[in-house]
Amino acid sequence: MNGLNLFRIALHALSNNKTRAFLTMLGIIIGVASVITMLAIGQGSKGSIEKQISEMGSNMIMIYPGEASTGGVRLSASEMNTLKVEDYESLLTLEHLSAVSPLVSSSGQYIFGANNYPSSISGVGTEYLLIRQLKLASGEMFSEDDIRTSSKVCVIGNTIKDNLFPNGEDPIGKTIRFKKIPFQIIGVLEEKGYNSMGMDQDDIVLTPYTTVMKRILAVTHIKSLYASAITEEQTEVATAEITAALRSNHKLGFGEVDDFNIRTQQELASMISSTSQLMTTLLACVAAISLIVGGIGIMNIMYVSVTERTKEIGLRMSVGAKGIDILSQFLIESFMISITGGLIGIALGCSFALGVNKFVRWPIEIELWTILLSFAVCTFTGIFFGWYPAKKAAQLDPIDAIRYE
Amino acid sequence: MKNKIIELVDIKRNFSVGSEVVRALRGVSFTIHEGDFVTIMGTSGSGKSTLLNVLGCLDDSSSGEYYLDGVLVRNMSKNERAVLRNRKIGFVFQSYNLLAKTTAIENVELPLMYNSSICTKDRRVRAIAALTRVGLADRLQHKSNQMSGGQMQRVAIARALVNDPAVILADEATGNLDTRTSFEILALLQRLHGEGKTIIFVTHNPEIAEFSNRCIVLKDGLVDSDVFNSDVRSAAEVLASLPILSDD
Known part of the structure; x- marks a missing residue:
């Protein structure tokens, strides 16, 4: 039995049940499309944040007046007036x-x-x-x-x-x-x-x-x-310098808390990008779950298909199909369902992502690895979830199968 | 002396059902030569189906030797038996067992699909030849659901012929057909027999035996009688004598 024949047989079996094959595929299509769309949106927002931050200057340092209390009344940072022009002037001389x-x-x-x-x-x-x-x-x-x-x-x-x-x-x-x-x-x-x-x-x-x-x-x-x-690398040294200068200006003794806050762009960048990284991961998880559900859909249908086609399997065996031929046929069927579903899903996912970009104006970034990843995952899904039904089919006894009603 | 196509020597087949052992075949021996048309008969429980499974290399015997076209079948692996079925045996079943929504030609090509030594072009040529032989040259592209029972059984016979097997095993091949169509199929089998094919027809219908040149009757897992028929009736003549129904 050569591979081409197996493909032909599997293709024929699928085309005999177009609606069912499509509905089975739908799970994979939705799964892959959502993985691609979600990752494109996630990557896009992450990328645009990173770009903006570097545009803003990755070596930027911001100094705000800190929270403090005077006479037991706590004051918010915006009401504080601890930063003076002298502080500004003292920073002008810092070497970093x-x-x-x-x-x-x-x-x-x-x-x-x-x-x-x-x-x-x-x-x-x-x-x-x-x-x-x-x-x-x-x-x-x-x-x-x-x-x-x-x-x-x-x-x-x-x-x-x-x-x-x-x-x-x-x-x-x-x-x-x-x-x-x-x-x-x-x-x-x-x-x-x-x-x-x-x-x-x-x-x-x-x-x-x-x-x-x-x-x-x-x-x-x-x-x-x-x-x-x-430079960006000197941000930390510069922060220490600023702290020392401001503490001395404000005559803060040892053990007293800073009455100012220093924020660097680096902190902000890592905070924002870790938030968006988390979002991307969550979105990808949700999408991955739908891919698994799609895979279970394939397994389900393949099981039904094996039972329904027991007689056909018996016939194939009686005319000379070996166990491996039957196994391959069913594996190829589930493989084809998931690959076709995957390809449609990729096309659909990319168009969704582009649509989101065009109509909602969210930044997107479709990366090659997301496409390769989802394609690999659905190939794996097809083989993994198709394996057990295919094995069941291959292990049927031809005598029982041919007389199955 | 004609070639021995099938040689059974003391074939036994036991099944264990729970703690009991059911002895379906208790020592069957016979030889079928090339060009024989043999009916195997027996009531239900006689071991007929078990014998068919053994003859068809679907099942292995518990003891005894079975030679198919000179090849010792016993102790062959599942895959080896599958290859043997593919090359040496053509099955014809009671319920035709055609692939649904598949054309006649694709159905006939099926056994050749599992023979990697035959190329696509060759496969098609042989399938067309087999369908022409059973008189369906004008039905090549008809799907199985667009054909009558008789036509479907002829497609099944073409499928059994396509790999040029050593023996055709027909399992109640006329069981689902009306009288007229049954005789058509019998006439076709007789014609193939005339062309030199070896045919084994398993049935419980005693009438069929009159159209074959040998009849083996099984009873309780043993050969009860094995008679040669010198006065073979012609199915084609019976068919001609049948009244043609007006709504036919």
């Missing part, structure tokens, strides 16, 4: 930092002519662009002089530009108002799009931090500090 910038922000309405738009204003230093990896599309960044004089100048992001200048006029040199204070636009940032948390990175207005502190908020503390380690 390439850039430092304070951040003070306030929200409100921007007005230009008949247009207005609600947003916030970020008071920063000149190095902020470097830390956040922002680039200017046109115009220029404000200077140290502007900071010294608390100039009313600003650099705006694309969203602000589009909303305040809907007719496409050049915003450079125009004056917009924020809380009744006029700001002259001196630069426009390059478009950055949404980040992985769904925040619009172009909804941004940068102005000297001194301007926000003195002219808008009238405060002497700053909300947070942003810094860049020279």
Whole structure:
């Protein structure tokens, strides 16, 4: 008996029961399609998060005021005003930092002519662009002089530009108002799009931090500090340096808790990617379970098929089929069901994933290994779950089988 | 002297049912030569089916020797017997046992599918030849559910012929057919016998014996009688004398 004949016999048997073969296949199709779709979505979101994080600067360090209590009243971090301009200035001298910038922000309405738009204003230093990896599309960044004089100048992001200048006029040199204070636009940032948390990175207005502190908020503390380690590897050393500098500034004695928090981009990156990794794993597990259910479906149908075709098996044996021929025939049948189901599933999964990308705009990433993996799994499923029914068929006694009614 | 196709020497077959031993064949011996048309008869329980299974290499005997076309069958493995069935035996069953939803030609090709020495083209040629021999040259592509009982049995006979076996084993081959069709099948078997085929026809219908040239009767697992028939009736003549029914 040659392999080609076996394939022919199996194909014939399947085509005699098209509906049943298709329904059996459906389990595998759904299983494989869901594995591919889920992994594509999982990988896509993981990939986009990683990309965003590296775009944001993987060596970024953020310093926030810490929680503390004064006189038994616990205060939240946003109410704390432990970070001062002196802290910022002390960080400028640290050797493992390439850039430092304070951040003070306030929200409100921007007005230009008949247009207005609600947003916030970020008071920063000149190095902020470097830390956040922002680039200017046109115009220029404000200077140290502007900071010294608390100039009313600003650099705006694309969203602000589009909303305040809907007719496409050049915003450079125009004056917009924020809380009744006029700001002259001196630069426009390059478009950055949404980040992985769904925040619009172009909804941004940068102005000297001194301007926000003195002219808008009238405060002497700053909300947070942003810094860049020279390289990603030096983040830890830089963090230790910052801690030492801030502790000495704040005159914290031995044993006293830090009144600030330091977050690095690395921590954030690993946190987010481990969350999305977990999600991907969960999705893949759910999908894998459906693949197993599909496999059990194959086994079920193959058992029914063996019983139903006992007489046929008897006949085949009586005309000279050996046990191995019968075993191979049924194995090939279940194998073909699962392979065909797998191929349809892969096609369907890829189109689902592309559909999700096109219509829901989720990032997707179809990787070759996910396709190979699901194909391998359904091949295995076909052979594994087809084995017992096929073995049962091969072990039938031809005498009993041929007279089976 | 004609070739011995089948030689049975003191064949015994015992089955254990629980603690009891059922002796289905208690020592059967006979020889069938090439070109014989033998009927094997017997009531139920006579060991007829067991003998058929042994003759068809579906079952092994408990003791005794069985030579099929010169090959010693006893103690062969399951696979060896499968190959032997494929090359030496053509089965014709009472209920035809055709593959469902399969064309006549594919049904006839089936035994050749399990013979890797025969190529696809050869297989088709031989299947067409076998179907032509049983008078179904115009029914090659008909599926088994589109044929009458007589036609299906002729496809089954073509399937038994296709591997050019040493012996055709017919198990109650006319049992499911009406009188007229039964005679058609008998006439076909007689014609094949005339062409030199060795045929063993197992039946409980005594009338069939009149159309064969030898009749072996089994009783309680032993050969009760073994007579040669010098006055063989012609099934074709009987068929011609049958009244043709108006709604036929």
